[in-house]
Amino acid sequence: MNKNTDQSELTGGCYCGLVRYRISGKPDKVAFCHCQSCRKISGAPVTVAVMVRHERLEYTNNQPKYFTSSKDARRGFCDECGTPVCWTGTWHNKEQVFVYVGTLDDISKVHPDRHAFTDSQVPWLTVNEELPGYDHSSPSDALISEQT
Ligand SMILES: [Zn+2]
Numbered sequence: 128m129n130k131n132t133d134q135s136e137l138t139g140g141c142y143c144g145l146v147r148y149r150i151s152g153k154p155d156k157v158a159f160c161h162c163q164s165c166r167k168i169s170g171a172p173v174t175v176a177v178m179v180r181h182e183r184l185e186y187t188n189n190q191p192k193y194f195t196s197s198k199d200a201r202r203g204f205c206d207e208c209g210t211p212v213c214w215t216g217t218w219h220n221k222e223q224v225f226v227y228v229g230t231l232d233d234i235s236k237v238h239p240d241r242h243a244f245t246d247s248q249v250p251w252l253t254v255n256e257e258l259p260g261y262d263h264s265s266p267s268d269a270l271i272s273e274q275t
């Protein structure tokens with residue numbers, strides 16, 4: 128069941144507060160990401176990120192600094208405290224931003240609904256196994272629409 132329907136706004140930022148953002152509307156998906164890039168960049172065995180359309184994310188303080196991590200993705204981080212905040216690129220034919228849920232002010236407002244890049248999952252990590260998993264990137268909003 129998709130629980131990501133009730134909140135109209137999510138806010139968050141980096142550890143030091145230099146980068147601050149606001150997301151309007153519900154996330155299009157909330158995915159565990161097991162890919163190697165996220166693992167390296169976060170230093171954590173798995174990450175969770177909310178996907179939102181570019182125009183629904185607004186920076187309310189400084190913007191993150193970006194570097195290009197692959198041909199498909201640019202990674203945003205705070206250049207003061209180093210917090211990885213998001214990555215951005217084109218998926219599902221739209222410019223999307225994935226924001227790491229660890230940077231949200233209230234992480235309890237979002238609920239992961241899938242696993243992406245399970246082909247890279249750490250073998251000793253088991254978490255929320257009842258959620259659907261995808262070898263690579265996960266499909267678009269179809270899954271969420273089915274559930275609402
Ligand atoms: Zn910072």
Ligand SMILES: [Zn+2]
Nearest residue numbers: 160161162165
């Ligand atoms: Zn990833």
